[in-house]
Amino acid sequence: MGKTAPLPRLIAGVAVAAASAIAFSGTLPSTAAPAPEPAGSVVPGELAKAFQSASAQYDVPRAILVGIGYAESHLDGHDGLPSQDNGFGVMHLADNPTNPTMAEAKKLTGLPADKLAKDAAANIQGAAAVLDSYADKAGLQGAARKDVAKWYEVVAQYPHSADAPTARLYTDEVYRIIGQGVGAAGVTLAAKPVTPDRGRYANVAPLGTRTPASLQAADYPGAIWNPACTCNYRAGRTAAITTIVIHVTQGSYAGTISWFKDPAAQVSAHYVIRSSDGQITQMVAEKDTAWHVRTENPYTIGIEHEGFVDQPSWFTDAMYRSSAALTKNIAERRGIPKDRAHIKGHSEMPNNDHTDPGPNWNWTYYMQLVNGGNPPQYNFTTYGSGVRVRSDAKLTASIITTLPGPTQVFVTCQKQGDTVNAEGTSNNWWAKLRDQGGYMSNIYIQDPNPKLPGVPVC
Incomplete structure (x- = not known):
C-alpha cells in the first residue's frame, strides 16, 4: 500500500x-537480500533500555515484547507514521474500529496519543501496559507470568485479528521470532525455542491448512485461499486484465490479512506475501476486482508484500522469489507481457498518491526472476x-x-x-x-x- x-x-x-x-542463469545482486538497517528515528541504545524497563514495570516477559515488536515493525517506529490499518510505532499501537490498542494504552499510561505514536520508549511502554491488562483479565499470575509459553492467548488478543485462524497466524509468527532470536536496532534477544501453550487456539487450524475446496478456489496453486470480506472488493470485472501491480503492505502479513477481512478497511488485494519465507495468501479471486489502485482497479491484479517501503530488511530473497514465481504464473496464464510496462509499482499507477514499493525494491532483480533468471x-x-x-x-x-x-x-x-x-x-x-x-x-x-x-x- x-x-x-x-x-x-x-x-x-x-x-x-x-x-x-x-x-x-544469472547471479544474485548484492541488494537482493539486504542486511537489517538502523531503526530510523529510534536510538538503538535507548530502544534496548525501553524494552527492559517496560518489561520490569508491567511484568511482561521481555521476549514477548521484543517478539511482538519485531513481528510488527522490525523494531522501527517509522517516525510515527501510520501503518495501513492506522497502527503506530515499534509495537503497532492501533487506532481503528476493530483494534483499540492505542486508546487502551493512552488510558492505562496517561500518555498522550502523539507521544505514544512517535516516542519509541512510550510506544513500548504503552504496549506493555495493554498486554499487562490482558494478562490480568486472563488470570495470568505468579510463575506463569514469567513463563513465555503461557502468554500465547494474551499475545493472540493483542492484534484484535478478524478471526481465530488469523490470530493464530500472528501469534505463531511471534513465537517463531522468539525461537530464532532477534538482533536488530541495538536490541538482542537470544534464540530460545519455546513450545507455546496455545490454550483455546490449539484446536484452531492455522492459516495455510489446505483443503480440496481451498485448492480449487485459489488461482495460483501455491497460494493459500483466505478470502477478504466481500465488502472490500467488487465481484466481477469491467475490463480485461492487463497489468500486475506490486505493493508493500505498510504493516505485517497477519495484520494485512486481518485488515482485508475487516469491513472497516474498504481495501483489498488479490495476493499477500510473507517476508520470512514467501508464503502466499490469496484473498480475492483474479476474476474479481480488488480495491488497491483506485480508478485503475478494473484491469489490474494486486500483489501485496509484507513490510514497509523505507525498510529494506523486509524484502528477503524468499519474498522476491515467491512473488516473481507468482507474477510469472499470472502473466503466462493471462497473456500479459513480462515487462515493466505491464508489471508496475503502486506509485507508477495513474491517480494514486502512494509510494510503494519504494526505492528499496530491487526491480532489476525482480524482473530477472520473473523472466526466468535465477542464481x-x-x-x-x-x-x-x-x-x-x-x-x-x-x-x-x-x-x-x-x-x-x-x-x-x-x-x-x-x-x-x-x-x-x-x-x-x-x-x-x-x-x-x-x-x-x-x-x-x-x-x-x-x-x-x-x-x-x-x-x-x-
Whole structure:
C-alpha cells in the first residue's frame, strides 16, 4: 500500500520433469537480500533500555515484547507514521474500529496519543501496559507470568485479528521470532525455542491448512485461499486484465490479512506475501476486482508484500522469489507481457498518491526472476542416509521416502526452508519445490544433515 506523509530440483527419479522445466542463469545482486538497517528515528541504545524497563514495570516477559515488536515493525517506529490499518510505532499501537490498542494504552499510561505514536520508549511502554491488562483479565499470575509459553492467548488478543485462524497466524509468527532470536536496532534477544501453550487456539487450524475446496478456489496453486470480506472488493470485472501491480503492505502479513477481512478497511488485494519465507495468501479471486489502485482497479491484479517501503530488511530473497514465481504464473496464464510496462509499482499507477514499493525494491532483480533468471543451481551429492522426500499431492496423507545416499540433488541456496510436520516432528530443514505453473506441487526435500560438505552455504 505504501501511503505517503528455493527452488530445489530433484534428480534420482523424483521430480525429473520439473527439474528440466525451468532453467536458471544469472547471479544474485548484492541488494537482493539486504542486511537489517538502523531503526530510523529510534536510538538503538535507548530502544534496548525501553524494552527492559517496560518489561520490569508491567511484568511482561521481555521476549514477548521484543517478539511482538519485531513481528510488527522490525523494531522501527517509522517516525510515527501510520501503518495501513492506522497502527503506530515499534509495537503497532492501533487506532481503528476493530483494534483499540492505542486508546487502551493512552488510558492505562496517561500518555498522550502523539507521544505514544512517535516516542519509541512510550510506544513500548504503552504496549506493555495493554498486554499487562490482558494478562490480568486472563488470570495470568505468579510463575506463569514469567513463563513465555503461557502468554500465547494474551499475545493472540493483542492484534484484535478478524478471526481465530488469523490470530493464530500472528501469534505463531511471534513465537517463531522468539525461537530464532532477534538482533536488530541495538536490541538482542537470544534464540530460545519455546513450545507455546496455545490454550483455546490449539484446536484452531492455522492459516495455510489446505483443503480440496481451498485448492480449487485459489488461482495460483501455491497460494493459500483466505478470502477478504466481500465488502472490500467488487465481484466481477469491467475490463480485461492487463497489468500486475506490486505493493508493500505498510504493516505485517497477519495484520494485512486481518485488515482485508475487516469491513472497516474498504481495501483489498488479490495476493499477500510473507517476508520470512514467501508464503502466499490469496484473498480475492483474479476474476474479481480488488480495491488497491483506485480508478485503475478494473484491469489490474494486486500483489501485496509484507513490510514497509523505507525498510529494506523486509524484502528477503524468499519474498522476491515467491512473488516473481507468482507474477510469472499470472502473466503466462493471462497473456500479459513480462515487462515493466505491464508489471508496475503502486506509485507508477495513474491517480494514486502512494509510494510503494519504494526505492528499496530491487526491480532489476525482480524482473530477472520473473523472466526466468535465477542464481546458479548447486549440484552436489548428499552424504549419510540420503535425501528424504515428502510427497503429499492430495493433502490427505504424509508420504515419506528416504532415497539411499549418495544422491544427486540440484538445489538453489536458501537460508530457511518451509516448516513441515511429518512423522511426529516439525522442522524447517525442508525445502519446498514450489509450484511453477502446474509442473509439481507439494513436494519437499530434506537433507539429513544440511551442514555436511557439499551443501551450498547461503
